[in-house]
Amino acid sequence: MNRRYCYLIFLGCVLMPLAAWAQQGPSTRSMNLISWQEFADFVPGRIETVLLPTGTLEPHGVLPNGSDNLAPEAMAATLAERLNALVAPTLNYGVTGSLQAYPGAFQISAEAYAPFVADILKGLARNGFINIIILNGHGGPQTAILRDVAARASAQHHVRTLVINWWSLASEETFAVFGENGGHAGNNETAYVQAIVPEHIHPERYDPDMATPYPANNAWAAVPFPSSIGLYEAGQGYPTFDPQQAQTYFDRVNERVATLVEEVIRKWDLARLYR
Numbered sequence: 001m002n003r004r005y006c007y008l009i010f011l012g013c014v015l016m017p018l019a020a021w022a023q024q025g026p027s028t029r030s031m032n033l034i035s036w037q038e039f040a041d042f043v044p045g046r047i048e049t050v051l052l053p054t055g056t057l058e059p060h061g062v063l064p065n066g067s068d069n070l071a072p073e074a075m076a077a078t079l080a081e082r083l084n085a086l087v088a089p090t091l092n093y094g095v096t097g098s099l100q101a102y103p104g105a106f107q108i109s110a111e112a113y114a115p116f117v118a119d120i121l122k123g124l125a126r127n128g129f130i131n132i133i134i135l136n137g138h139g140g141p142q143t144a145i146l147r148d149v150a151a152r153a154s155a156q157h158h159v160r161t162l163v164i165n166w167w168s169l170a171s172e173e174t175f176a177v178f179g180e181n182g183g184h185a186g187n188n189e190t191a192y193v194q195a196i197v198p199e200h201i202h203p204e205r206y207d208p209d210m211a212t213p214y215p216a217n218n219a220w221a222a223v224p225f226p227s228s229i230g231l232y233e234a235g236q237g238y239p240t241f242d243p244q245q246a247q248t249y250f251d252r253v254n255e256r257v258a259t260l261v262e263e264v265i266r267k268w269d270l271a272r273l274y275r
Helices: 003-023 036-042 067-079 110-126 141-157 171-178 187-196 243-270
Strands: 049-054 085-087 131-136 160-165 211-213 229-231
Touching: 049 067, 049 110, 067 085, 067 131, 067 187, 067 243, 110 131, 110 141, 131 141, 131 243, 141 160, 160 243, 171 187, 171 243, 187 243
Parallel strands: 049 085, 049 131, 131 160, 211 229
Antiparallel strands: none
16 A cells, blocks of 8 residues: 555545534534534634524413513524524513513513613624524514614624514414414414423413404504403404414424525625625
8 A cells, every 4th residue: 555545545534524524513503502612613604693582571361471482482493503593592571561561571661672682782793693683572662672773783783684573474374374364372373382382381271252352543552451362353363272283383484484584694695795
């Protein structure tokens, strides 16, 4: 065996494992679990995207109070590998609004929430992420705050931000699976959360009278809102508690969200924005 042949075998033994290592993803997609050394190995060189779940604690019919956190957190964990992203710790407290009077609910003022989110986005940008995707699980005034703070962060830190209110994005999926509109803690949100934590859904506590349609055309306003289930349309959106619908809806929503993120990042890259 000549020296050149031995040298080639040696290179193969050394370089092939290195190439395989270079193609592997991180040991975890969670920023809570990853070490600083491994983080440095991947961000920003091999991972440019971070998923930030946001929500709040508020009543959801017979669902967990933390449903607005559980949904985007599970969504992020499910999609992180496909999107080649890390998952930031969930921002569990939010601007709850008209449901804050219910037991177990928390309300963070807009004046406190906005700068705190701004600092989180600044920290993610400083750590090297270029694509900051906010997976928001809570509506009300929080949606406008997140859009505004994310837009300012993009301009200030030269990062690309995308805020997704998953229940609005997945409206077509709601009609496809249930044949009607949804609601807060309605058929759609109940199904998504049921697919995550079925053991914490309590249909035995459910009564249809727990639901109230949201007023059309701002016809009236009640604080606290009289029901923890709010229907987008009268007569539609009542929870079904069907496990098969729950899994189908969970999968369809995740696909819809992943497709949007992939398309937006592809077009950001095509335009070479902040490159």
